[in-house]
Amino acid sequence: MSEELRIHSWPCSYYLDSGKQWIPGKLSLTPVSIKFTASKTGELLVDFHLSGITEIKKESSHFIFSSLTILEKSTKHWFSSLHPNRNVVFNILEHFWREQLFSGREGGAGAASESSKGKELTGMLEGSQKRLEDTAKVLHSQGEQFDNIMRGLHKIEGDMDVADRLLTELESPSWWPFSSKLWKTPLESKPKENPATPDPKTQEGILLRIPVIISQRTDSNAKPGKLTLLSSSLEIGDCNSQLLHRFESRDVDDIRVHSPYEISVRQRFIGKPDNSFRLLSARMPEAIPVLEMQFSRKMQFLEDALGFAGAGKSPQADLGTSIWQAATGMLNPGPVAGSGDGMEQEQLQEHQKVSQEEAKELRQILKKLKGLALETEAELERQDEALDSIGSSVDRATLNIERQNRRMRKLT
Numbered sequence: 001m002s003e004e005l006r007i008h009s010w011p012c013s014y015y016l017d018s019g020k021q022w023i024p025g026k027l028s029l030t031p032v033s034i035k036f037t038a039s040k041t042g043e044l045l046v047d048f049h050l051s052g053i054t055e056i057k058k059e060s061s062h063f064i065f066s067s068l069t070i071l072e073k074s075t076k077h078w079f080s081s082l083h084p085n086r087n088v089v090f091n092i093l094e095h096f097w098r099e100q101l102f103s104g105r106e107g108g109a110g111a112a113s114e115s116s117k118g119k120e121l122t123g124m125l126e127g128s129q130k131r132l133e134d135t136a137k138v139l140h141s142q143g144e145q146f147d148n149i150m151r152g153l154h155k156i157e158g159d160m161d162v163a164d165r166l167l168t169e170l171e172s173p174s175w176w177p178f179s180s181k182l183w184k185t186p187l188e189s190k191p192k193e194n195p196a197t198p199d200p201k202t203q204e205g206i207l208l209r210i211p212v213i214i215s216q217r218t219d220s221n222a223k224p225g226k227l228t229l230l231s232s233s234l235e236i237g238d239c240n241s242q243l244l245h246r247f248e249s250r251d252v253d254d255i256r257v258h259s260p261y262e263i264s265v266r267q268r269f270i271g272k273p274d275n276s277f278r279l280l281s282a283r284m285p286e287a288i289p290v291l292e293m294q295f296s297r298k299m300q301f302l303e304d305a306l307g308f309a310g311a312g313k314s315p316q317a318d319l320g321t322s323i324w325q326a327a328t329g330m331l332n333p334g335p336v337a338g339s340g341d342g343m344e345q346e347q348l349q350e351h352q353k354v355s356q357e358e359a360k361e362l363r364q365i366l367k368k369l370k371g372l373a374l375e376t377e378a379e380l381e382r383q384d385e386a387l388d389s390i391g392s393s394v395d396r397a398t399l400n401i402e403r404q405n406r407r408m409r410k411l412t
Contacts, residue, residue: 141231
């Protein structure tokens with residue numbers, strides 16, 4: 001992700017210690033750094049990395065009210081007159097700072113990546129493996145739901161058999177000698193047929209849970225919370241794990257991706273305000289591919305997120321052939337044409353040596369991917385059969401219900 005990508009910005013004032021004055025301008029947050037630009041001159045007065053921050057605090061004094069201080073190494077930066085308010089800015093900055101510390105990633109401009117081509121391929125394949133594992137989890141949960149539907153349909157068929165016997169009894173004349181047997185059979189067998197149905201919420205597997213900053217309608221009340229992605233729903237909770245709202249898959253009308261770090265989830269209503277949440281998170285790039293798998297037709301990538309949509313972050317779509325071709329080339333390196341200079345030959349030998357060492361790891365990942373793909377294919381075939389069976393069971397149940405409704409109308 002580009003380091004210059006701006007996640008958020010706020011109008012504020014910065015205390016310039018050298019000039020002993022407050023400078024109006026704009027405080028900006030990028031994935032790896034915090035910047036302040038003066039409004040009048042456009043000069044960049046502050047630019048430091050999140051990893052260099054020691055402390056973020058809300059402070060005030062007799063001279064400075066409602067200020068935010070950021071301790072960067074030995075320098076203390078003061079920001080005041082923050083809009084919409086100090087608490088919102090503090091929550092967002094603290095969230096990205098903490099996530100940067102937890103992830104342990106170095107985003108500095110001087111920290112150039114030393115990884116070889118093999119390491120890059122390994123990282124890309126590991127990303128593909130994670131996406132495929134997430135897909136397998138979704139399919140597994142979907143398969144469990146199909147199994148629950150089949151059990152429910154079997155129970156409906158059993159209840160229809162009971163109803164059929166009772167209707168036969170009601171249709172029989174009073175002198176029919178087997179009437180008592182018809183009544184007793186279903187009543188005796190019914191208590192045995194009471195399986196406890198598990199709660200779908202406890203049965204449902206958690207695909208991903210990430211910390212987020214939640215705002216609803218306006219940005220003035222942004223607060224920390226959690227986003228939990230389930231196989232057929234998503235839940236938004238506060239920092240105390242209290243559920244704020246649960247969106248079932250059918251309830252979500254659209255999910256807008258404003259940037260790789262910010263989305264909004266909306267449920268429309270007629271005659272009353274929409275139910276909408278705006279979510280900001282440093283780990284949102286992990287959640288967006290999972291959301292794409294569940295809500296592909298409801299996802300809308302806005303202008304700032306279009307580059308993210310096409311940059312290979314979505315599941316497998318753009319990783320595709322380039323990864324596999326590159327991996328094949330790494331595992332089976334062909335002859336390289338070049339000049340006979342000794343230095344170039346040494347570099348080529350060193351590069352080949354590294355590639356051969358990493359080839360084993362790449363082969364193992366490819367084997368895992370192949371196994372996951374085969375398991376996913378088998379699960380999809382099983383679910384196709386289950387869908388056919390569900391369709392035929394529903395048709396049978398519908399015919400039985402219509403037939404028994406006609407018999408009941410005759411009795412009345």
